Amino acid sequence: MQVSPTIWLITIIVTILFFVYEFFAHVRTPHEPTIGESARWSAFYIGLALVFGVGIGVVSGWRFGGEYFAGYLTEKALSIDNLFVFLIVITGFAVPKKYQQKVLMIGIIIALVLRGGFIAIGAGLIENFSWIFYIFGALLLVLAYRQAFGGHDSNPADGRFMRLVRRVLPVTDEYHEDRLTVQKDGARFVTPMLLTIIAIGFVDLIFAVDSIPAIYGLTNEAYIVFTANAFALMGLRQLYFLIGGLLERLVYLAQGLAVILGFIGIKLIFHALHVNELSFVNGGEALLWVPEIPIWFSLLFIGATITVATAASLLRTRTRARTRARADDALTHQDRAS
Template sequence: MSAIWIGFFCFVAILLFLDLFVLNRKDHVPRTSEALKWTAMWTTIGLGFSGFVYLAYGNGWVDSELTANQAVINYLTGYLVELSLSMDNVFVIALIFAYFRVPAMYQHRVLFWGILGAIFFRLIMILAGVYLLDRFDWMFYVFGLLLLYSALKMTKDAEDVPPSENPVIKFIKRVVPVTKHYHGNRFWIKKRGVRAATPLFIALMMVETTDVIFAIDSIPAILGITTDSFLVFSSNILAILGLRSLYFVLSRMLDKFAYVKISLALILAFVGIKMILHEVWHAPDWVSLVVIFGLLAGGIAVSLLRPAPVDAPVDPTENPPRP
């Protein structure tokens, strides 16, 4: 592993350490103003990292044929794609927390540990995706069709499937005992001499598996922008690092973004078409950035100007979790 990869992992580890053990040592419910402040901080870090990308690719620290300007544009485009698709993930996480009635003060803890699993699984999926695209040109068409299918599916109302029907959750409940009540912020406890999982751990596993499912859409979408593994991974991870604070902002305003789903579907469709036409259509890198930013901004603007009545998920409370 090259020094730049090791340095990036160290950078992410420092950010996570500061987040959990310094900035958020005590479990609490972030106020909207606090969540906005942290969202601004994570966004600044994500966008500011483009400066490092410029230096790294401009000085040859990364073995790549991309120029510094191309690398920055691809990074920012990938970051924007993952950040926008994370908005859809927020909707699902809000439903999971509401279903399991996760106490609001412990939700940040679940999201934090969910990030660690996301880093591991996304690294594997990104390296596998880059490997396939480098060696099999027809995989561009497979990923393109997958994105078009995902875009079509996103425009339709999904059937509500109870999280308890998730096969991973069923497996956990068969293998280990699960308590019926929360025990503070603990994922595991000892009950009559036997280690038992708490509902907080079940919610964590649900968030984790949901992130993997969403990554099946978001990673091919970023690979449609660039196949540079470092740009794909760094833009992906820095975008989801801000997902926790973004959740506490958007989960309270879900009814205000009714048309964002359409924007996300159009973004997936655009990247899917771009991948399918990769041999005949060679648009400049900045075109993707402008189109994706325009679609996302348009969806947010229409949602704010013409709010549609939607049912927002119930705010999680201190009530006992579902059995």
């Protein structure tokens, strides 16, 4: 896939302009978005991502189009998991509703910048060291295990890192609108707003380690990696307000992501064996009999896994709600009888 420096420059400028527009049109004036506003903009950004993928397929071929859609689906799923942690952070810091948009916007921009850096590093490593696929594959298998069994038990707002930040920085106890620092008694203090942004930036760094090896398991094209990540992050702020209540119902999201990360990890290791140059593996010769998992299968597998995880989550939470309602009814009847 040939992408000229001009196309790269236009893509980056357009991406920046989208975020600038988002800030001035929606975030600059603090307010809590309505469901209608969030739904419209979420649909717009998802539609834009799909149209862009079709454009890649038409212009560059459907092999690259399929790689984009598989990457976009994976990054979108990981971004929703990212939203879940954002929800924990924002709740932990008790950010007022009308200021949450600013926190999310800054967090998403930090995520895009960090992922951009990781994309550049990953592209350089892949181009020069084919053995990096072994490391990416092993990393994804470890991350898959942590996703499946680690969950989101710890609160990033009260973790070791944030306790260290609080010891280093003088922090006020209350919010001062959406300001990051405030002057008090001649001294400069940081507000909980800045602490929230620092915590979200730290979370973004951790999620970048997940997402970049995952998408490089689906495509070697840095342009596809960048655009899939950019579109997955666009509209994430609106999606937060649209599915905020639904996030807590996606009880099998972590397990679904674990399956996806594990699958891509295995795919990467298969690819590493197929292009092997390590002298201590098969004498430095490629294992051509090892199958290469085609992109169409990856796309179907990822889509099916997300669908099953979502459906199973909603079924589980609905069953729990019904069981709880029956138990409440039984207690009510018992109280009346006594």
